[in-house]
Amino acid sequence: MFIAKLAWRNIWRNKRRSLIVIVSVVVGVSSSLLNDSFGVGIMNQMIDNLIKSHDSNVQIYKSGFRENKKVIDVIPGKDKILSLIGRFKNINGYSERVISFGLISSAANSSGVSIVGVRPELEKNVTDIHKKIVSGRYLSYQRNEIVISKKVAEKLEVELGDKVVAVGSDIRGNVSSQMFRVIGIYRSGISEYDNINVYVPLSDAQQMLNLGNNIHEIAVSIKDYRKSSELKEKILAELSNNNIDKMLYEVSTFQELMPMMMAFLDVYQQWSYIIYIIIGIAVLFGVVNTMLMTVMERINEFGVIMSIGIRNSKLVKMIIYESLFMGLIGTITGFIIGLLIYYPMSIYGVDMSNFSESMASFGLPNIIYPKLNTIVIINTLLIIPFVTMIAGIFPAIKAIRLQPSEAVRFV
Amino acid sequence: MEILRVENLTKEYSSNGVTVRALFDINLQFNQGEFTVIAGPSGSGKTTLLNIIGSLDKPTFGKVFFLGEDLSKKSKSELSDIRLHKIGFIFQAYNLIPVLTNLENVEFPLMLLGMSGRDRKERALNIMEELDIAELANKRPNTVSGGQQQRVAVARAIVHSPILVLADEPTANLDSKSASSLLDLMEKMNAGKNITFIFSSHDKNVIDRARRLILLKDGTVVQDAIN
Numbered sequence: 342m343f344i345a346k347l348a349w350r351n352i353w354r355n356k357r358r359s360l361i362v363i364v365s366v367v368v369g370v371s372s373s374l375l376n377d378s379f380g381v382g383i384m385n386q387m388i389d390n391l392i393k394s395h396d397s398n399v400q401i402y403k404s405g406f407r408e409n410k411k412v413i414d415v416i417p418g419k420d421k422i423l424s425l426i427g428r429f430k431n432i433n434g435y436s437e438r439v440i441s442f443g444l445i446s447s448a449a450n451s452s453g454v455s456i457v458g459v460r461p462e463l464e465k466n467v468t469d470i471h472k473k474i475v476s477g478r479y480l481s482y483q484r485n486e487i488v489i490s491k492k493v494a495e496k497l498e499v500e501l502g503d504k505v506v507a508v509g510s511d512i513r514g515n516v517s518s519q520m521f522r523v524i525g526i527y528r529s530g531i532s533e534y535d536n537i538n539v540y541v542p543l544s545d546a547q548q549m550l551n552l553g554n555n556i557h558e559i560a561v562s563i564k565d566y567r568k569s570s571e572l573k574e575k576i577l578a579e580l581s582n583n584n585i586d587k588m589l590y591e592v593s594t595f596q597e598l599m600p601m602m603m604a605f606l607d608v609y610q611q612w613s614y615i616i617y618i619i620i621g622i623a624v625l626f627g628v629v630n631t632m633l634m635t636v637m638e639r640i641n642e643f644g645v646i647m648s649i650g651i652r653n654s655k656l657v658k659m660i661i662y663e664s665l666f667m668g669l670i671g672t673i674t675g676f677i678i679g680l681l682i683y684y685p686m687s688i689y690g691v692d693m694s695n696f697s698e699s700m701a702s703f704g705l706p707n708i709i710y711p712k713l714n715t716i717v718i719i720n721t722l723l724i725i726p727f728v729t730m731i732a733g734i735f736p737a738i739k740a741i742r743l744q745p746s747e748a749v750r751f752v
Numbered sequence: 753m754e755i756l757r758v759e760n761l762t763k764e765y766s767s768n769g770v771t772v773r774a775l776f777d778i779n780l781q782f783n784q785g786e787f788t789v790i791a792g793p794s795g796s797g798k799t800t801l802l803n804i805i806g807s808l809d810k811p812t813f814g815k816v817f818f819l820g821e822d823l824s825k826k827s828k829s830e831l832s833d834i835r836l837h838k839i840g841f842i843f844q845a846y847n848l849i850p851v852l853t854n855l856e857n858v859e860f861p862l863m864l865l866g867m868s869g870r871d872r873k874e875r876a877l878n879i880m881e882e883l884d885i886a887e888l889a890n891k892r893p894n895t896v897s898g899g900q901q902q903r904v905a906v907a908r909a910i911v912h913s914p915i916l917v918l919a920d921e922p923t924a925n926l927d928s929k930s931a932s933s934l935l936d937l938m939e940k941m942n943a944g945k946n947i948t949f950i951f952s953s954h955d956k957n958v959i960d961r962a963r964r965l966i967l968l969k970d971g972t973v974v975q976d977a978i979n
Contacts, residue, residue, distance in 0.1 A: 343859070353851075648835060653829065749808065
């Protein structure tokens with residue numbers, strides 16, 4: 342305690358110099374907190390947006406469907422699978438889907454699309470396309486309705502109420518077509534989806550493709566996306582428990598469905614660690630420099646306390662406390678300042694609409710809401726004080742190497 | 753009782769390839785309760801001898817025995833422990849720690865000894881009362897006079913009841929009145945607590961008070977006399 346008290350008072354000997362170090366820590370901590378919370382916010386929103394726009398947390402298909410997209414590859418024994426999924430607790434819901442790649446044509450133009458047949462009420466539990474309708478309304482249970490994206494609408498030059506014809510190949514490989522009326526136009530904010538997905542009632546899709554009661558995909562949604570892999574494992578385990586041949590099925594998490602996006606997020610995560618390292622090194626050099634100066638200025642004093650009989654361990658402790666205290670003051674202040682900046686941003690968001698095109702290509706909306714999580718808080722609160730503690734070691738070694746008889750005469 | 757013995761002590765320094773001999777073949781013995789002054793002109797080796805006696809420096813040749821133990825065989829931390837438990841230091845420039853109060857300065861050796869806060873405060877205050885500086889307890893060193901600072905330094909040097917106190921020109925920065933008062937105090941501690949005092953000084957007032965005078969010249973003892 343006495344050593345800590347001494348160290349505390351020592352850092353205020355040269356207030357200006359200590360404050361420069363503390364300010365550098367404050368800037369480092371608050372900027373890393375904001376940078377990290379911004380990064381976490383982007384990642385969360387990106388994943389959330391991708392999941393809720395189409396992909397869901399876990400998808401179930403017949404083995405091979407995801408790769409080949411053959412209409413004939415419907416889910417075997419889908420009622421049994423649906424009843425099994427229905428028994429799962431902690432899921433938001435599931436949706437039955439029919440998926441077919443085809444062409445959609447208007448009087449003016451044509452576009453290659455993915456025709457997604459859904460049960461509107463079930464789909465609402467999985468995705469939020471119904472919330473992203475910019476014109477018209479979402480699907481009801483009326484026949485021959487279609488919801489298309491704004492981009493597709495622009496390409497086809499259609500408006501609400503206009504007719505379009507979808508053409509695909511049915512289960513037997515024959516060309517099939519059906520007329521739909523545009524009742525809603527959506528904008529998901531993700532170019533990849535907006536360019537391709539159109540939504541029709543499940544029964545219409547089944548009829549068009551001669552699928553009977555069959556479906557291609559079951560999309561399952563859960564509250565916490567981080568538990569997607571856990572859910573996948575549970576589904577596979579349930580298939581085995583119910584003597585269902587799980588080789589017939591492919592169960593994929595959203596991470597497996599979006600490998601490029603996951604790689605991007607991983608790179609982003611690595612980058613945030615690089616930022617930490619850069620800030621850490623900057624703080625490290627600043628503190629080492631300051632502590633070396635304070636050691637050089639106090640050689641005589643170190644000589645005196647060495648003469649009195651201080652042990653090296655206590656001398657080291659005192660110097661490390663000094664740098665640690667500066668780190669702690671800077672960290673706490675930086676954390677508070679970071680929070681004060683973070684808080685309004687997390688409520689009102691940061692408007693990035695100037696970059697809306699590129700944001701949309703990454704599945705990001707125009708407004709980013711920074712998000713603090715436990716890892717960000719732990720990183721922010723521990724890394725810099727740890728670095729400052731490390732920074733005290735070199736000056737401390739310098740101090741204990743002093744020769745007491747020379748140090749005590751040092752002027 | 754012998755507390756300190758110096759045998760064939762020689763100290764040489766090398767600077768830019770030139771060897772300078774600071775002390776040469778010193779043989780001395782000190783008994784408990786002595787009040788000794790090592791005198792001599794500047795550069796005669798007084799401070800070097802005190803540093804070696806106090807284990808702050810090592811001889812180039814020769815040995816120092818403190819309480820019968822050969823200091824050359826001790827590690828750095830063992831020497832720190834010896835200084836902490838058995839030796840007190842008083843410096844010419846007082847060398848109090850400026851960020852601590854006078855009381856905390858006196859407490860410092862007791863803290864290093866691991867004494868609890870309450871006990872060390874009580875003991876430090878008792879010593880300060882004994883030295884008539886209790887009223888300075890909560891002041892910082894730079895707010896009191898040089899003489900008062902040196903009294904605080906004396907309190908710090910004796911608070912842990914050392915066997916030996918080494919004082920390097922303790923009165924050099926003091927006026928004659930303060931110097932005399934300080935010497936009175938140290939004589940009192942020497943008599944009352946049987947602490948051995950070894951001074952280095954060329955101050956006539958100090959030399960006059962010495963009960964044993966060792967005169968150094970060019971690194972050798974030219975006189976060792978009991979007054």
